[in-house]
Structures are given as structure tokens and as C-alpha cells.
Amino acid sequence: RMSGYNLQNIPTRKPIGEQIKRAFIPDEGKVFVARDYSQAEARVVAHLSRAVGLIELFDDPTRDVHKENASRIFNKTLTAVSETERYLAKRVVHAVNYGEMEDTLAQSINEDAEETKVWISVDEARRLREAYFSIYPEIQEVFWANVRRELKQSRTLTTPWGMKRTFYGRWGQDLFRKAYAFVPQSLIGQMGRRALVACYKEIEVAQPEWGAQVLLNVHDSIVMQCNEYALGLVARRMGEVMRFPLVINGKDVAVPTDCQVGWNWGKSSAANSMG
DSSP states (O other): OOOSOOGGGSOOSTTHHHHHHTTOOOOTTEEEEEEEETTHHHHHHHHHHTOHHHHHHHHOTTSOHHHHHHHHHTTOOGGGOOHHHHHHHHHHHHHHTTTOOHHHHHHHHHHTHHHHOOOOOHHHHHHHHHHHHHHOTHIIIIIIHHHHHHHHHHSEEEOTTSOEEEOOSOSSHHHHHHHHHHHHHHHHHHHHHHHHHHHIIIIIITOGGGTOEEEEEETTEEEEEEEGGGHHHHHHHHHHHTOOOOEETTEEOOOOEEEEEESSSSOOBTTBOOO
């Protein structure tokens, strides 16, 4: 058992981070239940960009967003897309939306190469980046352009839920990258905090017989523990109370949650899952 430690600082690099997280277990007779917002920041970027093709992908739960993006980036049919290509498409989406350049993209992918067995050159990263923006030009032409316009007018950006930040840095790419990330990251952070309060009030306090306790909020995820028999009830209720009305550019945006359960805080697996 550990106390007085900031669980948001648990290492995320594998395999050491995974080994450490497996050391955290629920109280006797209880099980962990975690829900996190699915591809939340990328969904927000799609709507801020008014990127219709990307929004349609996110709105259809039967479609594999990363596989379809890989199909478009590598100009292949869905059935011809490899796992490596899907992985690269996923890394591109999560990196370049906020202005990451090809050298940093290659470096971040190669840092995980010992585990993933995927290495790329800076030139390959540049081609991936350019292909992604050719498919979704709205990210640069709408989202980035709007951010720069707001910076030029007031140096202040505001999330759809009213959080504001004024940027005082030197005008240039470093400032722009921080500004691109502000609304999506802060909005999902706001959503996570609202989810924390909702899970506490609507589950832990309102349903004491379930033995549920809120344990952790890390950006876009909530971790609870509950009595084993109440697992299904808590998991479903978390999915309900973590949904909040969100409007971006006049359009209602639904950010669904994914659920994982297990006997420790490590990654869900055959040995660490209750289904």
C-alpha cells in the first residue's frame, strides 16, 4: 500500500510503468472499474476544425478510426492496412493536431520502438504528416487559423465551457503549438473533473450499497473500486453520469467512454479482467 503519492506521476513508459501499475490492487472483496473518454481530444479537434470526414468517422462506432485513417494516409484498402500502418496513423493523429513537426514525431515513435518494433525516419514522418493534412486540410485551414486569429486579436482563448487562458509568450511556432493544444486538452480536463464529481455524488454517495469509491481522476479517466457483485451496476452508471452536454461550433458533440475492469490497475488482459 502507498499513501501520500501523486498517482498522476506513475511512470507511463512501458514496461516499467505497467509493472508499477500492477502493484496497485483494490480492497478485499472489491474490483477496479475504470472509464475513460474515447479519443476525446481528437474528437474535439475534429469539431473545432469542422472536418466533416473526420467527424463522420468518430460518430460511427462501427468504424475503426485509426484503420480508416491509415487506409487514407497510405492509400490502401481497409483490408490491406497492416497493424504497423494503423499504429502509425494513430500516432500521427495524436501528435500533429497540435503542430508537432516531423523530427519530434519520429523521435516520439522511435522512443517506443523497442517495444513496438516500429522505427521511422524523419523523412517518413514528414510524409505521414503531409498526408494527414492533405486528407484533413481543415485542421490547419480552420482550427489553426481560428486559434491564430484569436491570439492576434486578444491573446486569449476560451473553451466551450468558459475556461480562459491568455498567452504571453513570444510570437511564433512554440506559442502556436501551446495554443492549439489548449482548448482540446483543457476541455477534456474540465470534463474529467466534472466526471469525478458526478461519480462521487451519483454513485459513491447515492448508492452506498454498491461499496463504490472514487479513487482517481487522471485527465480523461475515472477509476473507482466497488463490491464485486455490483460491478455491472457501477460500470453502467459511470457511463451514464460521465456524459455531459457539449456544443462546439453549434453542433452537439457526444464523447463516449470506454470501460475496463480488473483485479489491479494494470492494463486489461486475460489475466486481469472480469469481462
